[in-house]
Structures are given as C-alpha cells and as structure tokens.
Amino acid sequence: MGLLDKLKSKASKKRAVLIGLDGTPYTLARRFIEDGTMPRLAEIASRGALLQMDTSIPDISSVAWTSFMTGANPGRHGVYGFLDLQPNSYKIYFPNSRHIKSETLWDVAGRAGLRSVVINVPSTYPAQALNGILISGFVAVDLNKATYPPELVARLQAMDYRIDVDARKVKESHDALMDDVLETLKRRVAVLLDLFDNQQWDLFVGVITETDRLQHFFMDAIEDTAHKYHSAFREFYTRVDGFLGQIAERLRDETLLIMSDHGFTPIKQQVYLNRWLLDHGYLKLKENARSIEDIADGSQAFALDPGRIYINLKGRYPNGSVEHSDFRQILDEIKQGLSEISADRASIVKRIYERDELFAGPCLDAAPDLCVQSVYGYDLKGAVNKEQLMDREVFTGMHTQDDSTLFISAPAAALRADKPHITDIAPTLLDSMGLAVPQGMDGHSMFKRG
Amino acid sequence: MAQRGFTLWFTGLSGAGKTTLARIIETKLKARGHKVEVLDGDIIRTNLSKGLGFSKDDRDTNIRRIGFVCNLLTRNDVIAIAAAISPYREVREEVRNHIGSFVEVFVSCPIEVLAERDVKGLYKRALAGELKNFTGVDDPYEEPLTAEVVVQTDRETPEESAARILARLEEMRLIVAAEPEGYSEEDEEEVRRRLEGLGYV
Numbered sequence: 012m013g014l015l016d017k018l019k020s021k022a023s024k025k026r027a028v029l030i031g032l033d034g035t036p037y038t039l040a041r042r043f044i045e046d047g048t049m050p051r052l053a054e055i056a057s058r059g060a061l062l063q064m065d066t067s068i069p070d071i072s073s074v075a076w077t078s079f080m081t082g083a084n085p086g087r088h089g090v091y092g093f094l095d096l097q098p099n100s101y102k103i104y105f106p107n108s109r110h111i112k113s114e115t116l117w118d119v120a121g122r123a124g125l126r127s128v129v130i131n132v133p134s135t136y137p138a139q140a141l142n143g144i145l146i147s148g149f150v151a152v153d154l155n156k157a158t159y160p161p162e163l164v165a166r167l168q169a170m171d172y173r174i175d176v177d178a179r180k181v182k183e184s185h186d187a188l189m190d191d192v193l194e195t196l197k198r199r200v201a202v203l204l205d206l207f208d209n210q211q212w213d214l215f216v217g218v219i220t221e222t223d224r225l226q227h228f229f230m231d232a233i234e235d236t237a238h239k240y241h242s243a244f245r246e247f248y249t250r251v252d253g254f255l256g257q258i259a260e261r262l263r264d265e266t267l268l269i270m271s272d273h274g275f276t277p278i279k280q281q282v283y284l285n286r287w288l289l290d291h292g293y294l295k296l297k298e299n300a301r302s303i304e305d306i307a308d309g310s311q312a313f314a315l316d317p318g319r320i321y322i323n324l325k326g327r328y329p330n331g332s333v334e335h336s337d338f339r340q341i342l343d344e345i346k347q348g349l350s351e352i353s354a355d356r357a358s359i360v361k362r363i364y365e366r367d368e369l370f371a372g373p374c375l376d377a378a379p380d381l382c383v384q385s386v387y388g389y390d391l392k393g394a395v396n397k398e399q400l401m402d403r404e405v406f407t408g409m410h411t412q413d414d415s416t417l418f419i420s421a422p423a424a425a426l427r428a429d430k431p432h433i434t435d436i437a438p439t440l441l442d443s444m445g446l447a448v449p450q451g452m453d454g455h456s457m458f459k460r461g
Numbered sequence: 462m463a464q465r466g467f468t469l470w471f472t473g474l475s476g477a478g479k480t481t482l483a484r485i486i487e488t489k490l491k492a493r494g495h496k497v498e499v500l501d502g503d504i505i506r507t508n509l510s511k512g513l514g515f516s517k518d519d520r521d522t523n524i525r526r527i528g529f530v531c532n533l534l535t536r537n538d539v540i541a542i543a544a545a546i547s548p549y550r551e552v553r554e555e556v557r558n559h560i561g562s563f564v565e566v567f568v569s570c571p572i573e574v575l576a577e578r579d580v581k582g583l584y585k586r587a588l589a590g591e592l593k594n595f596t597g598v599d600d601p602y603e604e605p606l607t608a609e610v611v612v613q614t615d616r617e618t619p620e621e622s623a624a625r626i627l628a629r630l631e632e633m634r635l636i637v638a639a640e641p642e643g644y645s646e647e648d649e650e651e652v653r654r655r656l657e658g659l660g661y662v
Contacts, residue, residue, distance in 0.1 A: 178658035
C-alpha cells in the first residue's frame with residue numbers, strides 16, 4: 012500500500028460494513044425479531060431501517076451475489092446462473108469470477124485508495140487481486156486459489172477455516188448435516204471476527220452461507236413447531252444473531268448494512284421445465300441424457316436451472332432449428348403453454364419475463380429468452396432426466412425473489428421510499444463511503460440526495 | 462476488461478535501475494497483449510528535449526514535456542512508461558494531477574551503492590567535480606511521499622522489483638492478472654458435485 016493510500020485510508024472517509032446472510036428471508040428476520048429468537052438483530056433494527064428487498068431474476072446466489080458486488084444487471088455482468096452454455100455450443104461451463112464482466116464494489120473502492128476485506132462472497136472464486144484481502148465463497152474449491160493475498164492461507168488453515176458446508180452430508184443423515192452447518196458457522200464466525208479486528212479496512216464485507224444451506228434442507232422445520240429440527244433451526248438463528256451482536260458491539264461510526272441475496276419458502280413441488288418442453292414437443296434429447304449437452308436435433312427450446320428458457324435459434328446454437336422468422340411465434344406458444352402449468356387448480360407461474368424486460372448490456376447475447384418466475388412453493392428446475400413434470404426430492408426450501416432482507420443503519424427518513432433492489436447495495440455502500448457511483452452500475456444509492 | 466491507459470512513472474537517482482525496470486515491465490506487458498510506450502529520459506534528452514540543460518527550470522521543462530506525451534498516450538488507452546530522474550516533487554505532482562491515471566514508482570537505492578556501482582562512470586566524474594548539477598551529488602533529489610510502489614534495487618533483483626510493480630498494477634485493477642485460471646478439470650468435477658448437492662445440476 013502506498014503512502015497516499017494510507018493517508019486516504021485514515022482521512023475523513025466513512026468506513027462501511029456489510030454482513031450478508033445468504034438466503035435469509037425478510038419475513039423470517041421480522042418474525043425472529045418479534046418472537047425473541049434474534050434479540051440483537053432487534054436492537055440493531057431499532058437503530059435503522061429494516062427493509063424487504065427484491066433480488067435478481069434468476070434469484071439464485073451466483074446471479075444475486077454478482078449483481079450485489081457489481082451493482083449491475085446480468086446483461087452487464089454476464090452471470091445468469093450456476094451453469095451456462097459456452098457461446099455457439101451446448102457445452103456447459105461453470106461461470107467463475109473471471110467471467111464477471113463488470114467492476115466490483117471493491118475494485119471501485121480500491122481505485123480510490125480504500126482497502127477492502129471481503130470474506131465468503133459467492134462467485135468470487137478464484138480470488139482476484141484487490142487492494143485488501145478476499146476469501147472466495149461458493150463454489151470455491153481450493154483454499155489456495157480462494158485466498159488473496161496467498162500469505163493469508165496459512166492463517167486460515169491454522170484456524171481450520173471451512174469454505175462451505177458439505178451438503179452431501181444429508182445423504183448420511185439430517186443430524187450429520189445439521190452438525191456440519193453449525194460447525195462451519197462457528198469456524199466462519201471466528202475468521203470473520205479475526206479479520207474484522209486485525210486487518211486494516213475501509214470496507215468490510217462478510218457473508219454467512221450456512222443460513223442458505225440450513226434452509227435448503229430444513230425449511231419445513233420452521234413452520235412446524237412439532238418438527239424434530241424446529242428448535243435447532245431457531246437455535247441456529249440465535250447463533251447468527253449472536254454474531255450480528257458481536258459485529259454491532261465493534262462498530263464506532265461505520266455505516267452498517269445487513270442483507271440477504273434472496274428469500275426462502277417451503278417447497279411443495281419441484282417442477283422440471285425440460286420435462287414440459289419434452290412433453291410438448293419443443294425439446295428432443297438423446298437416449299439416457301444427463302444434461303442439456305445431450306440435446307438432439309430438431310429441438311426448438313431448452314431450459315436451464317432455475318427458470319431460464321432458451322429458443323434453439325439457427326445461428327445461435329450449433330443445431331439451432333428455429334428460423335428467426337418463427338422465433339416470436341415459438342416464444343409466444345411456450346409462454347402461453349408454461350403459464351398454464353398448474354397444481355392444486357392454480358397456475359404455478361407468477362410471471363414470465365422476456366429477455367429485454369430484465370436484461371440490458373454487453374452480455375445480452377448470452378441471456379435466456381424467457382425467465383419463468385413461479386409462485387411460492389413450486390421450485391423450477393432444469394434437470395433433463397425426470398419422468399414426471401413435478402416431484403419432491405430431499406430439499407424442503409426454495410428461493411424467493413421478492414423477500415430478501417436489507418438493513419441500513421440510517422433512519423428511514425434518510426432513505427428512498429421505494430422497494431430496494433439488490434443492485435442498489437453497491438451504490439449505497441459507495442455513497443456512504445463518500446465515493447462516486449461509477450456509470451457501469453444499474454442500481455442507485457438508497458440515501459436520498461442532499 | 463478492455464485496456465485502460467495509465468502512466469507508470471519511474472523516478473529515482475541516475476543508475477538506480479529505472480530504465481532496466483521500465484524495459485522489463487514493457488516486455489511483460491506487451492507479452493500480455495497491452496499497448497505500451499516507453500519514454501526514457503536519456504533518449505528524450507536527445508530529441509524531444511534536445512538542448513535543455515540541468516538547471517531546475519530546464520529539468521522541470523523536460524518533465525513537463527515527458528508528462529505531456531504520457532498524457533496523450535494515456536488518454537488513448539496506451540500504457541505510457543516514463544523513466545526519468547525527475548528529481549523535483551512539485552513538477553512530478555503537477556504531471557500526476559494532469560494525467561490522473563498515474564502510478565509512481567520510486568526506484569530507491571542509496572547513493573553510496575550507486576557511486577560504488579557507477580555503471581555509466583558518471584558518479585566518479587560528478588564527485589570529481591567534472592559534471593555539475595548532478596542529482597544526488599550537487600543537485601537535490603526530492604523523494605516521493607506518495608509513490609504507489611517503492612522498489613529497493615540494492616536489495617531486490619530487477620525481476621523481483623518488476624514482479625512487485627506488476628502485482629501492484631493488478632491490485633489496482635489497471636491490468637488483469639497474468640494467468641486467467643478458473644476451474645481446472647478436477648475442480649469442475651468438484652463444482653458439479655457440490656452443485657448437485659444443492660440441486661442445481
């Protein structure tokens with residue numbers, strides 16, 4: 012760090028702290044404040060504004076966290092899911108930090124000479140150089156590649172840091188998974204507090220992922236007081252609350268934000284959109300297909316997780332079969348057909364967005380043609396090997412788009428009155444630190460001007 | 462990320478290693494596909510600044526000229542590398558403010574070491590009084606207070622210094638890290654398994 016950076020770092024710029032709770036619904040946070048499960052959050056919330064927030068569409072962590080860190084829509088930052096297809100190909104790839112086309116919040120802060128500590132934000136793997144330190148979150152594989160600068164690895168190893176919960180433990184037992192969730196949380200909190208206390212920073216970003224993992228597998232426990240894991244679920248959140256309290260105790264005059272990247276709700280059914288496309292003749296697959304890589308000739312459309320629909324357009328895909336002149340008609344047919352999927356005598360589709368309604372920017376070519384948003388309870392999936400349109404698996408929770416959490420340590424009167432969006436967070440943080448919001452961000456600061 | 466222009470400005474005493482480092486960095490950045498131009502003080506004094514001497518006024522004029530060209534290059538998204546003693550802080554700051562995207566590298570080496578090394582034989586002549594206005598001997602050198610990078614060429618090899626400069630440029634996101642490694646094949650299998658564990662694949 013140059014001397015100028017050091018001087019700037021100590022200047023009047025206000026520091027900011029963002030704590031992420033992956034997948035914690037706003038409604039659940041409110042409920043836990045009211046029923047006493049999260050007393051520290053209650054205290055924190057009384058000193059600022061706790062708001063319900065919209066997240067990205069698709070509402071999954073890779074897209075949502077990338078939208079958070081860049082303040083941009085996927086049309087700009089280029090991440091539409093946990094997996095995507097390579098250009099002009101059906102070959103799957105897993106987007107990583109190198110595929111993100113927009114600047115991150117900490118790039119902007121670093122350019123202004125401000126130092127960031129960024130821990131466990133999903134979609135930051137492999138760790139890229141920054142002014143500060145970064146430990147990548149999901150889906151980080153190798154701690155060495157997940158850590159910048161590399162000198163930090165030894166310390167993380169000495170502290171038995173764990174990158175993630177091993178969700179496969181559920182195959183062993185729910186007890187084993189719950190133990191893993193609690194242990195991973197404990198180790199994560201230890202590292203978060205250690206780096207909070209012992210690193211110099213202007214911006215601190217720390218994310219808890221265990222909330223999401225818990226809810227994928229135990230979401231049914233929260234509504235059912237007789238459920239075996241009901242009290243364990245609440246106790247877990249009381250531990251998270253304790254961590255929030257530990258952060259709050261350490262604050263001097265920093266701006267504090269707490270956020271989640273999406274909400275959660277119990278699953279009634281998983282819905283396999285590729286099954287629907289197959290049944291209605293839009294999709295053809297090779298025998299024993301395992302993924303969309305096994306698409307067969309003559310397909311007109313396919314789906315990727317969670318509700319992304321792509322028209323198999325000539326020129327865009329190697330075996331594209333839809334002429335440009337037929338694109339609109341096929342799109343309308345599929346929209347109509349999907350909107351009629353129903354369960355319990357009601358449509359499971361809340362809304363179907365066309366590409367241009369959601370996305371804009373240089374990465375628009377890779378965008379899905381449609382994004383299907385379901386009603387609560389019906390989790391849209393891209394699996395290709397399902398015999399039925401709907402079924403249930405081991406998962407009991409699914410993401411929601413309109414029930415994310417955002418807390419800002421400022422009086423509501425100082426904030427905009429409209430519902431925040433996840434892309435507003437980066438501009439809000441930069442604004443709170445006295446930095447200008449760069450043009451490449453779609454979101455806007457929540458602080459009222461003047 | 463498309464290349465953004467910036468100026469990498471090496472300052473330091475004669476013989477400290479500015480040109481050596483500028484050329485190493487030039488080679489490495491070009492190998493990464495960047496457009497780079499080096500403005501070397503010794504060469505500039507034979508053309509752009511021909512006729513200028515070593516008074517403070519002439520030295521400042523020389524630096525302003527180099528800064529002027531660096532600014533033209535920078536605003537056209539070229540990486541401009543200047544290697545010049547540039548002994549006066551005020552004019553270096555003037556150039557920094559003019560260009561904006563400016564990274565200062567202080568090439569530090571104790572004068573005793575330089576006089577001992579004396580690659581060009583200049584220190585011997587200056588100390589003998591044959592060369593007047595020689596920076597560090599009978600002319601001042603004002604060390605930077607705000608350099609983005611300080612390299613100590615008496616303690617580091619040129620390769621080590623160059624690596625530190627490149628790392629700092631990466632850190633400032635002015636250039637992208639050298640090897641774009643994402644997931645290896647083994648990693649991909651692990652990623653797939655983890656995503657399966659959460660129902661995403």
